[in-house]
Amino acid sequence: MTKLTLLELRSPPLQFGGAAHTSDPKAGLEAAGPFDIRFGSARKETINLGVIGPPALADDARRWIDRVSAGIPVLSASTALRRPFPPFETVFRKSLIHTDFMTVALEGEADPIELALAHADPFDRFQAVVDLYGEALDRLSRRDVNRPDLVLLCLPDAVVEKCRTVERNSTEDERERAKAIRKSKASRQGDFFDVLDEIEEGADDLLKRDLRQALKARALAARLPIQLVTSRLLYDSVKGEDPATRAWNFSVGIYYKAGGIPWRLTPPGPDTCFVGVTFHHFHTRQRHVVQSSLAQAFSSEGEGFAIRGTGVPVTPGQRLNVHLSEEQAFDLGARILSEYLLRTGRSPLRLVIHKTSHFDDAEVRGFGSALADVPIVSLVTLVPSAVRLIRFSQYPPKVGTVFSLNGSRTYLYTSGFIPEIDTYPGPHIPQPFEVRSLGPEDSMISATDVFNLTRMNWNTADVRGKWPVTLSFARRVGGILNEYGDQDPEETSFRYFV
Structure with missing residues (x-):
């Protein structure tokens, strides 16, 4: 006979800036603000946002920041799942700052996005896009003045469609090299990882690459956090999430990436x-x-x-x-x-x-x-x-x-x-x-x-x-x-x- 024992745990108790204790992040943030309010004067009062992208998309991203700063209502009846988003500063007790000085528009006599996408080889096309955004990110990261806390990388639909991932198979020579490594492993088990260490490989040696991962790696090297921005975030659509929900998720993400602590668990x-x-x-x-x-x-x-x-x-x-x-x-x-x-x-x-x-x-x-x-x-x-x-x-x-x-x-x-x-x-x-x-x-x-x-x-x-x-x-x-x-x-x- 099977014995079944059952228990329902209480919802995780989260701590916020004020006295409120709730397991719902939205309710807690709205009622008591983010946890790091408790840090007092050690906490910055603003989040400086950089923006990188083609001019039109960068402008739309900055308009989205203004929407988030002003607050966004729900389009139908408010529910616990679909909650209106109050002004950003009301929720997080910080203001969002974006200026022309922290915006890098990807433009020129010839459209640099189009030039990058014009490469016939998928791996070359992918790398051209990564380099285009990576070089702009490096420019912002090297600044002593007007250095953003976080950068929004605005990706046009064409970039997402053509460069989301790239993949290829190994060549015959590469398979032979891999076979030689496996033989080395079989004959010299203790030296196998030394063999691996002797192989110098870069991103272009990967057989499969992902655009998000590649851009995150460039941001890691520049020591400047990023948020990827696409049309799904910026534009309202009957097929997508409602704008208030997008604002909640976007805001929590950028708040954390810019150095904040939205909430924490009650120490158990x-x-x-x-x-x-x-x-x-x-x-x-x-x-x-x-x-x-x-x-x-x-x-x-x-x-x-x-x-x-x-x-x-x-x-x-x-x-x-x-x-x-x-x-x-x-x-x-x-x-x-x-x-x-x-x-x-x-x-x-x-x-x-x-x-x-x-x-x-x-x-x-x-x-x-x-x-x-x-x-x-x-x-x-x-x-x-x-x-x-x-x-x-x-x-x-x-x-x-x-x-x-x-x-x-x-x-x-x-x-x-x-x-x-x-x-x-x-x-x-x-x-x-x-x-x-x-x-x-x-x-x-x-x-x-x-x-x-x-x-x-x-x-x-x-x-x-x-x-x-x-x-x-x-x-x-x-x-x-x-x-x-x-x-x-x-x-x-x-x-x-x-």
């Missing part, structure tokens, strides 16, 4: 470092490696940072079964503690690592050795499950529903009926995660952490979020670091990656 206990580890493919003309990416979110300060782990060579039949060696897990754990200490001046009392694959024995040993001085260490795996609960209602189970089977397997719903908006906004039956935990803490504590971290995405004001911020952010890191190159960036703040 000891100073905790939450970590997400994912794997991404690094596939070039010469090699195919799976590298680990890490994104971290503090429970107390709220900042996030990105770290790239070492590579795992791809082997036949490997598929999704990628794991770190004991040495790689140790190295990654040591780097987590080093970065945390650098940013906070102290070591965490509790450290939680999230993955979507199980922790094998080598990873457990490696992380255990590196994190031996941390009092509490939990290794948590999230696995999408085929198990479902059926609720006697028109809606599926509430988000935050935790259930266990026979006391041995724990499941969590992070999507489902959302009390804050009084509906389930999804198109299909939601899928729970199975939560597996290694360490001194039980799965209920781990499930509560995961649920709380689904509300920590500072790239949107949307109350919906299936994945915890640790894993959703980590997935954004890999492709950007691929484009950045083999060297680790000077900036690790996640403001540059979202």
Whole structure:
């Protein structure tokens, strides 16, 4: 006989600038302002926005900024899901500043956008567009005066359509070179990563490139955060989101990228470092490696940072079964503690690592050795499950529903009926995660952490979020670091990656 135990967690308690405590980011921001109001005089009163793009689109972007600054009503009845957007300064207690001095218009006797798009080779066309925007971004980043806090990169529809991604296959010579590397690995296992280190590759060696990732990498090199702007944001359409919702999501994103902290979790206990580890493919003309990416979110300060782990060579039949060696897990754990200490001046009392694959024995040993001085260490795996609960209602189970089977397997719903908006906004039956935990803490504590971290995405004001911020952010890191190159960036703040 199967024993079912069920519990509904309360919605994650978020802290804002004032006394309000709510799990709805929009309601909290409107009532109490962003969390960093508490920083007092250390907080800037303005956000200086740069704009790069063709003249007409740049003008439309600046008009959109004016709309956001003035506030935008909803076009129909207001609901918890579709809330009017008040003036930006009313919500965030900062004003948006944009001037001609912080605008770079991409223009000339010949249209530079058209010249870039005129390249017949897709990779040449892609690189020409990246260079065009990257050089304009470099000009703004080198300024001592009128240097923006954030830059809006305005992309015409033609650029998005023709350059969103480019991909090609390896040539015969490149496949032979890759085969030689694999042979070297087979005969000299210990020297394999030395062989990889000898290969100097750049962005043009990647077999697949993504425009967003390439532009984010250029922004990372310039140490100037960016927000990509397309027609979907700037222009009202019956097929798109309503303008007030776009304004909410846009505003939260630029506020964070410009250095602000919109909200944070109520600290649940000891100073905790939450970590997400994912794997991404690094596939070039010469090699195919799976590298680990890490994104971290503090429970107390709220900042996030990105770290790239070492590579795992791809082997036949490997598929999704990628794991770190004991040495790689140790190295990654040591780097987590080093970065945390650098940013906070102290070591965490509790450290939680999230993955979507199980922790094998080598990873457990490696992380255990590196994190031996941390009092509490939990290794948590999230696995999408085929198990479902059926609720006697028109809606599926509430988000935050935790259930266990026979006391041995724990499941969590992070999507489902959302009390804050009084509906389930999804198109299909939601899928729970199975939560597996290694360490001194039980799965209920781990499930509560995961649920709380689904509300920590500072790239949107949307109350919906299936994945915890640790894993959703980590997935954004890999492709950007691929484009950045083999060297680790000077900036690790996640403001540059979202």
